[in-house]
Amino acid sequence: DTGVSQDPRHKITKRGQNVTFRCDPISEHNRLYWYRQTLGQGPEFLTYFQNEAQLEKSRLLSDRFSAERPKGSFSTLEIQRTEQGDSAMYLCASSFGRVKGVVEQYFGPGTRLTVT
Amino acid sequence: ELKVEQNPLFLSMQEGKNYTIYCNYSTTSDRLYWYRQDPGKSLESLFVLLSNGAVKQEGRLMASLDTKARLSTLHITAAVHDLSATYFCAVDRGSQGNLIFGKGTKLSVKP
Numbered sequence: 001d002t003g004v005s006q007d008p009r010h011k012i013t014k015r016g017q018n019v020t021f022r023c024d025p026i027s028e029h030n031r032l033y034w035y036r037q038t039l040g041q042g043p044e045f046l047t048y049f050q051n052e053a054q055l056e057k058s059r060l061l062s063d064r065f066s067a068e069r070p071k072g073s074f075s076t077l078e079i080q081r082t083e084q085g086d087s088a089m090y091l092c093a094s095s096f097g098r099v100k101g102v103v104e105q106y107f108g109p110g111t112r113l114t115v116t
Numbered sequence: 117e118l119k120v121e122q123n124p125l126f127l128s129m130q131e132g133k134n135y136t137i138y139c140n141y142s143t144t145s146d147r148l149y150w151y152r153q154d155p156g157k158s159l160e161s162l163f164v165l166l167s168n169g170a171v172k173q174e175g176r177l178m179a180s181l182d183t184k185a186r187l188s189t190l191h192i193t194a195a196v197h198d199l200s201a202t203y204f205c206a207v208d209r210g211s212q213g214n215l216i217f218g219k220g221t222k223l224s225v226k227p
Contacts, residue, residue, distance in 0.1 A: 033214065042120075042204050042217030043159070056214065091158060102147065102166065103208065105215065107159040 002026060004108035006092050012114045013082055020078045021111045025094030032075050033105060034067055035091040036060065043091055049075060050097075082115045089113075118143045120207050122218035129195045129225050137221045139188040139205035147208035148188045149215065150179050152201045159204065163190075195225045 005024045013019050025032050030051050035043035046065070048056045051072040061067075064082075069075040079086055089112050093105040119142040129135055139148070147166055151159040163172045165181035165188060172179050176199065178191045188205055202222045206215040 035215075040219070042206070042220050043215075045209075045214045045216070048214055102164050104161065104164060106161070107151075109158045 004092055004094050004106050006090075006108040006111050008111055009109060010112050010114075012116065015082055015084060015115055017082055018078065018080045019082060019113065020076055021090055021092075021113075023075045023077070023092030023094075023108060025074070025092070026106055027073075029094035029096050029106075030072070031095045031097055031103070032069055033093040033095070034075070034077050035093065037089040037091055037110070038087075046077075046090075079113075082113075084115045087113055087115045118145070118207060118209060118216045120205060120216050120218040122205055122221050125219060125221060127221055127223045129192070129223065131196055131225055131227050132194050134194065135192050137190040137192070137203055137205075137223075139190070139218055141186050141188075141205075141207045141216075144183070144186075145207045145209075148181050149206045149208070150188070150190055151204045151206065151217075153204065153220070154201050162203075192223070195223075197225050197227065199223060200225045 007022045032049045034046040037043040045058050046061050047067050049069040064080045067077045089110045091110045092108040095103050095105045121140045150162040153159050163179040168183040170181045176193045181188045202220045204217050204220045206217045
């Protein structure tokens with residue numbers, strides 16, 4: 001399977017614990033995006049990488065959140081001192097960049113986080 | 117700030133009927149995307165609309181874009197149960213390709 005993969009698919013953690021999620025993009029894609037989706041809402045942009053450089057961060061990405069893409073391939077999203085409000089689906093997407101005006105993002109299956 | 121609004125948010129249809137989902141956005145953009153999401157699953161790309169007047173069709177779904185009105189529509193023809201899902205429109209914010217999504221339209225097609 002050459003699509004975007006995410007690990008783990010589900011994570012249950014207690015409030016105050018740290019969690020880390022991994023995203024493996026489609027191999028030739030140089031752009032990688034993280035989104036968060038809460039129940040009944042559309043995905044909300046968190047951050048974006050081009051190769052290993054983190055080029056944009058949303059205001060939603062508080063200082064408890066950190067994302068890395070050390071070698072321009074896979075990415076990790078860490079949440080420190082989790083809060084119940086962090087419970088959501090975390091989606092990763094990758095793209096090849098703008099082709100004929102289009103940045104077509106391919107989404108992974110997501111990691112569902114539940115903070116108890 | 118770019119906002120994307122969809123309506124309706126919930127839509128219950130009978131099989132065989134037609135309906136339209138509307139997507140309004142607040143600032144100029146000529147790139148609009150439609151995605152489908154099944155419960156518990158990720159997003160599947162349906163259409164990319166790039167210019168004013170663009171129309172794309174796939175099976176029973178047809179999407180159009182009016183950039184002057186800042187409006188896109190997703191028209192469903194002769195709905196079938198397999199179309200039951202949540203449909204999102206999203207607007208490209210700019211050069212980075214970060215997408216702003218609407219809240220989604222949850223479609224339920226009943227026999």
